[in-house]
Amino acid sequence: MKNLVLTTRPELSRTRVIIRAYKKKFEILSSNSRTAALWTTYYGFIYLIKYFIRAERLHDFELHLAIVAKMLPIFAAAGRGQYSKALRLYLEQIHVLEIQYGALGKTFKVVGLQSAHSSI
Amino acid sequence: MKLTPANPPVNWKGFMKSLHKPNVKVRSQIEFLQIIDQPPDSYSTVYTTLFECLKTASAKLMVITFDLPLWLKASRIFLEKGMPVIVRLGGFHTLKSFLGCVGYIMADSGLEDLMILVYPRDVTHIMDGGRYG
Numbered sequence: 001m002k003n004l005v006l007t008t009r010p011e012l013s014r015t016r017v018i019i020r021a022y023k024k025k026f027e028i029l030s031s032n033s034r035t036a037a038l039w040t041t042y043y044g045f046i047y048l049i050k051y052f053i054r055a056e057r058l059h060d061f062e063l064h065l066a067i068v069a070k071m072l073p074i075f076a077a078a079g080r081g082q083y084s085k086a087l088r089l090y091l092e093q094i095h096v097l098e099i100q101y102g103a104l105g106k107t108f109k110v111v112g113l114q115s116a117h118s119s120i
Numbered sequence: 121m122k123l124t125p126a127n128p129p130v131n132w133k134g135f136m137k138s139l140h141k142p143n144v145k146v147r148s149q150i151e152f153l154q155i156i157d158q159p160p161d162s163y164s165t166v167y168t169t170l171f172e173c174l175k176t177a178s179a180k181l182m183v184i185t186f187d188l189p190l191w192l193k194a195s196r197i198f199l200e201k202g203m204p205v206i207v208r209l210g211g212f213h214t215l216k217s218f219l220g221c222v223g224y225i226m227a228d229s230g231l232e233d234l235m236i237l238v239y240p241r242d243v244t245h246i247m248d249g250g251r252y253g
Contacts, residue, residue, distance in 0.1 A: 038226075046222075075217070079224070086209060
């Protein structure tokens with residue numbers, strides 16, 4: 001109990017190894033069969049959804065932007081014209097933001113001012 | 121973080137608090153503002169909202185969230201007027217629409233049959249993103 005030290009590093013690197021192995025397996029599977037390719041794509045969608053929710057809940061704006069950028073081609077592919085248009089404009093605006101407002105824009109991104117914090 | 125006699129184990133809330141001490145965020149103040157009794161989709165209502173929010177916030181830079189149709193209008197207004205505003209696109213409706221996209225792409229792949237095993241009713245709504253959660 002005395003020597004309990006919390007470090008997440010070894011676990012993290014282990015997860016990374018597993019994720020890399022997953023990706024490799026997925027690539028092999030999807031190059032072998034078209035059905036497998038469809039389901040690995042589906043897994044990709046679910047991954048995006050999970051990370052989008054994570055970004056929203058943790059106020060992680062960088063992650064939010066990265067995921068939105070990845071979502072954009074899928075919106076376009078599914079024929080959601082309104083959203084693919086709006087998301088493109090949105091990404092453009094946010095990227096301009098940092099140039100336009102300098103340090104303020106940066107605080108906005110880092111501190112997570114975009115969402116409400118209900119308790120300390 | 122180390123557990124020592126000087127740093128005794130505390131309950132879960134206290135543990136999380138001490139763990140996240142360096143990056144504490146400021147508590148938000150949440151209040152209801154006056155309702156603008158106008159059609160919500162007109163440009164003037166959106167402008168009034170932005171204007172009033174700027175007046176209330178009295179900050180150098182303001183963040184406001186809109187969902188899609190209003191977002192287009194709001195971003196047009198703030199670009200034309202040069203307001204110090206960041207207009208965010210609401211996450212929930214984006215995600216709902218994204219779920220709809222996934223349903224559209226995965227249509228007739230057997231995903232519906234899989235879903236029906238778990239949710240006996242309303243699978244069509246799950247597939248078009250109408251049902252979230």
